[in-house]
Amino acid sequence: MKTLDTPRPDHAYAATQNPCKLCSPLGASLVFRGLEGTVGLLHGSQGCATYIRRYLISHFKEPVDIASSNFSEETAVFGGGANLQSALDNLIRQYHPQMIAVATTCLSETIGEDVKKILQEYQSAHGPGELPRLLQVSTPSYQGTHMDGFHAAVLAVTRELARKVGTQKIVSVFPGLVSTEDLRYLKRVLRDFGLKAVLVPDYSETLDGPLWEGYQTLPPGGTPLAEMMEMGSHAAALEFATTLSPEHSAAAYLEKTFDVPQIRLDLPVGVKASDRFFKNLALIAGQAIPPVYAAARGRLLDAYADAHKHVFGVRVAIYGEEDWVIALAGFAAEIGMQPVLCASGGRSGQLRERLQERLDAPVMAGVRVLAGVDFADIETALEGMQPELLVGNSKGYALARKLKIPLARFGFPIHDRIGGQRLLHLGYEGTQRLFDQWVNILIESRQEQSPVGYAYM
Numbered sequence: 001m002k003t004l005d006t007p008r009p010d011h012a013y014a015a016t017q018n019p020c021k022l023c024s025p026l027g028a029s030l031v032f033r034g035l036e037g038t039v040g041l042l043h044g045s046q047g048c049a050t051y052i053r054r055y056l057i058s059h060f061k062e063p064v065d066i067a068s069s070n071f072s073e074e075t076a077v078f079g080g081g082a083n084l085q086s087a088l089d090n091l092i093r094q095y096h097p098q099m100i101a102v103a104t105t106c107l108s109e110t111i112g113e114d115v116k117k118i119l120q121e122y123q124s125a126h127g128p129g130e131l132p133r134l135l136q137v138s139t140p141s142y143q144g145t146h147m148d149g150f151h152a153a154v155l156a157v158t159r160e161l162a163r164k165v166g167t168q169k170i171v172s173v174f175p176g177l178v179s180t181e182d183l184r185y186l187k188r189v190l191r192d193f194g195l196k197a198v199l200v201p202d203y204s205e206t207l208d209g210p211l212w213e214g215y216q217t218l219p220p221g222g223t224p225l226a227e228m229m230e231m232g233s234h235a236a237a238l239e240f241a242t243t244l245s246p247e248h249s250a251a252a253y254l255e256k257t258f259d260v261p262q263i264r265l266d267l268p269v270g271v272k273a274s275d276r277f278f279k280n281l282a283l284i285a286g287q288a289i290p291p292v293y294a295a296a297r298g299r300l301l302d303a304y305a306d307a308h309k310h311v312f313g314v315r316v317a318i319y320g321e322e323d324w325v326i327a328l329a330g331f332a333a334e335i336g337m338q339p340v341l342c343a344s345g346g347r348s349g350q351l352r353e354r355l356q357e358r359l360d361a362p363v364m365a366g367v368r369v370l371a372g373v374d375f376a377d378i379e380t381a382l383e384g385m386q387p388e389l390l391v392g393n394s395k396g397y398a399l400a401r402k403l404k405i406p407l408a409r410f411g412f413p414i415h416d417r418i419g420g421q422r423l424l425h426l427g428y429e430g431t432q433r434l435f436d437q438w439v440n441i442l443i444e445s446r447q448e449q450s451p452v453g454y455a456y457m
Contacts, residue, residue, distance in 0.1 A: 017376035018395065020319055021345025022413075024139040026052045027150030028103040029066055030177065034201025035157060036222035037098030037132075039091050041067040043084055043115055044105025048141070059413040060180075060207040060421045065217065067091055071107050080108060081118045088122060092132065095217050098225055099133040103153065109140035133225070135160050145346050146412075147321050150177055151241070151248050154200055158250040161225060164232035164258050170196045171284060172231045172260065174239040174250050176267070176323060177412055180208035181422040182430065189278075189427065192292070193285040198227045198234070200250065208422055232258035236284050240267045243322045243348040266358070267323055268426050269434065270331035271300060277427070296428035303432060304335060307439045314442060315385065317341035319378060319392040320411045322351050322371075328391060328410070329367070330358045335435065338363065340385045343370040343378050375399050389442060394420075406445040408438050 032040035049068040069083040137156040139149040183204035190197040205221025239251035246252040255262040268277035352369040394415040400407035414420025424430040
């Protein structure tokens with residue numbers, strides 16, 4: 001079947017209709033929330049901060065403060081330097097942060113605002129030790145996706161903080177955009193291997209913590225900045241991002257700058273991908289895989305055998321962030337399903353190549369690959385494909401409803417269900433939960449379509 005990287009020229013319309021992505025500053029804002037004592041500040045209009053807060057709060061069900069330099073018509077013409085300095089003053093006075101992370105938006109990028117110079121002038125006007133650390137990252141919304149902004153922020157903070165201070169048996173982990181439960185799981189796994197992990201970012205507590213007795217301007221948790229300052233001496237840098245180019249990779253930066261060995265893997269979803277993850281941890285730690293994970297692997301294989309009849313040959317369409325699409329397509333093929341569509345709003349240029357590396361030729365022959373697309377493109381592509389399952393975030397619900405296809409929700413954002421922020425996807429245990437979810441969605445769909453229904457399988 002034909003694969004397609006950029007279908008836009010074949011369409012009569014020019015406007016994007018429900019994009020299969022979110023904006024770049026949103027990804028950066030999520031990273032900032034996962035850094036200890038850090039406040040994110042958007043240099044642009046108030047609407048940008050409001051939109052991003054709305055998306056994050058709806059998914060994580062937690063309050064999220066995002067500051068703004070609040071551009072007006074005047075600042076859009078003459079520059080927003082004064083607004084940015086005023087915003088910094090307010091944040092320092094009200095939040096007392098360890099770090100203020102400034103991300104640019106469309107407006108400040110379009111007028112060519114020199115944010116780095118503004119921050120330097122602001123620092124020069126204050127004495128040593130008076131200010132928190134200031135970080136700047138370029139995230140124009142008209143370029144890239146939320147994942148581009150996410151990776152740009154991770155790389156920026158790594159460049160800002162990482163230093164070499166000897167040699168330590170610690171692992172830098174760059175997990176990408178995963179759930180809060182995935183982050184907790186990764187930390188637990190590394191502890192079981194006797195390894196300390198520094199996750200960048202770590203919003204497992206700042207965006208999924210216990211009930212507060214009073215409002216906290218800076219929720220406890222997040223990656224400690226002091227620990228990030230030692231990343232140049234870590235034993236390895238583990239990154240789940242196979243479509244990320246080296247110049248945008250924090251793990252590649254640590255390897256190039258400090259000779260920290262870089263390990264880049266697929267997101268560990270499925271038996272094969274999880275095997276690679278655990279084998280690499282065993283090599284780093286110099287020990288065998290703990291028995292608890294061997295047992296989890298065995299239970300997963302048993303579940304595959306139990307429910308194989310329900311998933312074999314099922315046609316599935318998958319959309320979302322590129323690395324997640326690759327991981328889930330590999331998982332779908334592993335359990336005997338046929339991915340018919342793999343789509344993303346991202347434009348790394350590597351989606352099809354990475355899929356070809358992970359899917360057997362007969363399976364890949366049945367896949368249509370769409371990159372840089374919106375949901376209008378996805379709907380057009382699905383005509384005649386007759387998928388039985390749609391897999392992706394809540395932005396695809398309208399399409400699933402229109403086409404009468406069950407939707408297995410995963411990733412970000414999940415706005416129409418509770419608990420989307422703490423779904424476990426990674427490792428043998430996360431794969432088990434995904435497998436059970438997909439199988440039960442298919443069973444329920446068939447039950448609903450049956451003229452008589454059934455209560456026993």
